[in-house]
Amino acid sequence: MSQDTPVKRQFGHRARLALSPAGVRTADDQAHAARTLWNLLHAWWQMMPKEKRTLANADAAIRQARQDIGFLAVLPAQAAQAVLKTYVRAWKNCWEGRADAPNFKCRFRTVMSVDIPQGRDLNIVRVHRRWGQVNLPKVGRVRFRWTKDLPVGKRAGAENRITGARLVKDALGWHIAFRVQILQARPAPHRGPDIGIDVGVTVPLALSDGTTYEHGAWLTGKEKARLLHWEQRAAQRKQHRRPGERTSRRLHRTYDRIAGLRAKAKRRALDWQHRTTTAIARTYGTVVVEALTITNMVTSARGTLEEPGRNVAQKSGLNRAISGEAWGRTVTLLTYKTARYGGSLVKVPAPGTSRRCSVCGLTTPGSRESQAVFVCKNPACGWSGNADHNAARNVLHLYRTGLALVPAAGRAVVRRAKRVKPAAAR
Template identity: 80%
Template sequence: MSDRDLEKRQFGHRARLALSPACELKADDQAHAARTMWNLLHAWWQMMPKEKRTLASADAAIRQARKDIDFLASLPAQAAQAVLKTYLQAWKNCWDGRADAPNFKGRFRSVMSVDIPQGRDLNIVRVHRRWGMASIPKVGRVRFRWTKDLPVGKHSNKENRITGARLVKDALGWHIAFRVQTLEAGPEPHQGPEVGIDVGVTVPIALSDGITKNHGEWLTKQEQSTLLGLEQRAARRKRHRKPGERTSRRLHHTYDQIAGLRAKAKRRAVDWQHQTTTAIARQYGTIVVEALAITNMVKSARGTVELPGKNVAQKSGLNRSVTGEAWGRTVTMLTYK
């Protein structure tokens, strides 16, 4: 095989971390420090005149902030530099019209994350069929679920390696997202048949050759009952809270339990979409999907005061079903596969 047949590929792989309570506390401290660094950088950016908003000035500002604020020292220096790089890229995306202007990050509405720019700092080894170990700066050696072969050890070289990672916390706990670079053979032309795809609510995916792809409920009956009870509990506690009163720890804990069950349902849905789209991409050579204006389809039927809508509750239920199927995500998966 010649070098012309090989092409560079970059992709991400996300794995679940198994952190001890002490390591989880350190990761939380780093994520809060990274969020604070972003907010301080945004405040500095708004305060400074345009001619002084340079990379060198911003770098000097975050270095001074790390000296003045003690708890920012929990964030590694390279991770702090990654915050600066991400912030400047956010402004470039805004100037190019690809995104809105960056803003302050709230404590509860923003994703907790920490960047590890250098892949060589991870020192990844596979210790078990299901587990691997990695080094996280200022956290230590941690375990993660080994669900995909990674270019580590003797399989790692200049073309096949892990270039970095990011720690991300969601409702189910901490995960590590590896940035992987490989040199692989280019895909060969697919000689499979052509097929058209129609998506729906009752039948999620219907192929033009008569094959349908279905799925069940994402949560079991017991999990649905638990979710309903938690939502009712949260509504009661919220109803008894006085105006302006801070949310109690119990209510925050209930919200976390609700978010955990919803995240579990989403993970199962994404897994089903991955398996289904992979099977379709392997079997068919040309795939045509109907063009859907999903944003217009899920608009509310409430109407206005002068012209109130009809069947608002039924339309709301249909909108939830359409949103739950995530047709756009299915098309995105089919596109890159």
């Protein structure tokens, strides 16, 4: 395929909704109706014999349920069909080994969401620079934050359009996630330099050219004090609950305040990751990262009764710090952003990158004197420098020597690039 051939790109864009109190209640009712419809559909699926578990019978059961149960009528008919489609897709993912079998959805542990499968029903209009308007079924015209140019109005067409949306509620309120499809030119190959990246806790991202990307605390001092206050208040109120007693509304409001502060911290962290990965993808042509198995890195050190672990509290704090940095999400963002700008992302084996000297290439015991300083113990070298930058240079060295991890049959294997001999040596 030539570079001038346009390619179809599909992505999502999430924006904050400005719902009125009545609109919030309607959206909440629709989300609860969608969850209830999922549970009824799952119960029907378990009761029916296998030969009667067809799409037509399930659709007829949904229509009958919407007639018999009054509060299900608040859910639009297309959203009800989307619940059926999602449920069938969940079973297909289970049969193909990509996910577990679907189950009932709990009221307080399930993300409240409503699907809008038809993009033509949205009728999106940009009001001014900061706000746009969207039509939500059975809710009406609602404003949303305009933070990205969307293919609406004269810019919309058969190839550039919004194919649908989903209403999602988190601790900060209701949001709308648009499904966008555009036709754009294939990006030219990125001519930027190669770069190796080492991830860490003290220094989140250290690059092989000496650049570092750091961030501060996601919550201010007052917000941390407020979070600690509400966590202590929740612990006190939880002590007065009897076994089997329902959670009071006061405790639920306390949980909501805690979730709101944590969601604010997560949003700031995600914003920093997006800005950082965009800057890296625009600057460098090939980005090399370590293939880390993060699930093994955050394993608890508690041990067993026969063999109890050591430094359990310290390991728990390290696990929280690793999970808070979200290294896997950083790699995911870099993967599609480097491809968008014409670059590529390569993974290399992780063992030994922090213990090898990037100058002489030897691995000697005790070279990593501290978390931040690397001192080569080779008498012929003796180089010392920042440990994170040294590891990033080793990551880039593995790529330049031809080592790369490629997926093969569901696992990663090491492949060494073939080198072409010069004409004089043949």
